[in-house]
Amino acid sequence: MQPQQRADRLRIFRQELDELERENALQLSPEQRARLDAHIDQTLKTLTAQYDVDTTDSQRQISLGMKIASALGGLALCAAVVLFFARYMGYWPTPLQVAVLVLLPLVLTASAEWAARRETTLYYTSLLSIVTFAAFVANLAILGALFNLVQTPNALAVWGMFGIAMAYHFGLRLVLAAGLISFLGWVTAATNVWRGWWWIEFDRRPEEVMLAGLVLVILPSLMRHTKRTAFPAVYRLLGMFAIFVPMLFLSAQGSTSYLPMDARNIERFYQVFGAVTSACAIWIGVRKNWNGVVNTGTAFFAIFLFVRLIDWWWDWMPKYLFFLLIGLVAIAMVAVFKRLRGRMRIAT
């Protein structure tokens, strides 16, 4: 169990104990209560000292704000690094350009490690890791532009490896997502290269991206994440996007599919297949208690459904009737999901 989860459970336990005592459902003797309170306080104190966990609701709110601020700050600093290079690098001699480009990600990696050793909540480490990843992307991309190199998909592979290594070292989900997206890009691009095609055009055959997405969804089931328990959800989320976004594209433009069918029939197939697959994802998510999978499946199920409804009804139906039907469909979906939620509650 993560330290923050333990602290949350203790906080909720104490609140519930107060409630039970008020309702006379449970009465502890003053000595028992004092001993329990002392134990909880001591445990929370230890957790706070060791892991800087939040022990109150207001602390949790502030922590959430800090997480958002560090992510936004990281992204803003990435933009600052790239724009700084664009603004001044052209005035520098080539050796200085190369030295700065190569050394910056190394220095930032060392800074992230230095920050990680000094903080337990990893806000600054997270921010520095995002900037480090961006600096490494800028490093190779700008070197390529400076020396007029032909773009290669292998850059995606090394960005992916770097992002994944940084993410597993520090336990950062955002950096893992950046690494996995790069790796996903490389896998699909590399399949193009092996067949002699130009690597960037992997969007011309969306089914290849879907295949890579499927691998990403399955991967956490084959790897044990005992330490990084939040990581499998990131794999599944990105994998699902890599499966459903191309499916949406194919449901509108079937001619790019590998399926040996008429383009219109391919579109119909993916319209049905997309809705069925997203419903299956919801079902699997409910069974396995994967909240992220349920939410992503629901979002894509709704998108597939509403895109179809617009396609079928928008042109010929009075607009008030169309929106009325959309509202009714939404109410029906709420009823279905309410039942699903009930099942999830029983499962937990």
Added chain:
Amino acid sequence: MKRPWLLAAVVVLVISNAWVLTQIAINRSGTPDSQIQMTAREAVYYGSGREDSSVTLRLRWQNPAPQYRYVPPIAEPFTSWFDLAKLKETGFDVSLAPESPAASRYYQNQRSREIFVALEYDGPAWQNWLNRGEPGVAFAPQFDSRMTPEQRMQVRRETESRLVAVDAGVDAAALRQKYPDRAHAAILRGLARVVREESPNPYLRGAITSILTESINVPQPLSRVFDGQFSYVPWTYSGEQIKTQPPPYSLTLAIGSRFEPWVASVARTSQ
């Protein structure tokens, strides 16, 4: 090992940079594959914004494919060098007959292939390109409608890029053997596609869609040539007369053993 992931990240950083710098060194070591003197007609500077200090030239070259000619549509089968035989030679799958009902989707879904492109500078191909375009110059949309065909041809002759794509292949050495003049024939990496022409008798042809190193960085101190206000308007039309401007700079473009270019020298020309 205490921090295997951190070590892996640092190793990836170091090895990838070492690899890239080695490739750059290999490309630029020894005698360049070609060195071509050209001007602002072939390597255009469009200026850069306030937030961008880099100086980048864009390589302009003439594409002999039909869509770059002025007379649409072309009724006769395309007779340029990028024909069916060249498509096969460059690795495209052209096994499906172009008149087959499935051919449209089949060829539309074929992706680009990376190939080597031979570009000839200011040679017979440039003259040929001018001559082939002459009948259609009256239809060229970029000219003022009052300009005579002679004035239009003058503009093309005096301001257009003289770099013309003359051949393509998968073997750069074979291309170099075919075009041995290293001062007038450049070999660069580019992209090609198969195109199925929709006409009463559909046929297949190849098309070079881009040169992969069209954007060429000019490093310091060479980029100082472009300092200050810099604008080049190749030609102006007063309503009666044409006035063409000579290119404001010339440069030497070197192309290395990995067929990646760099600006070896650049100088302002006296106007």
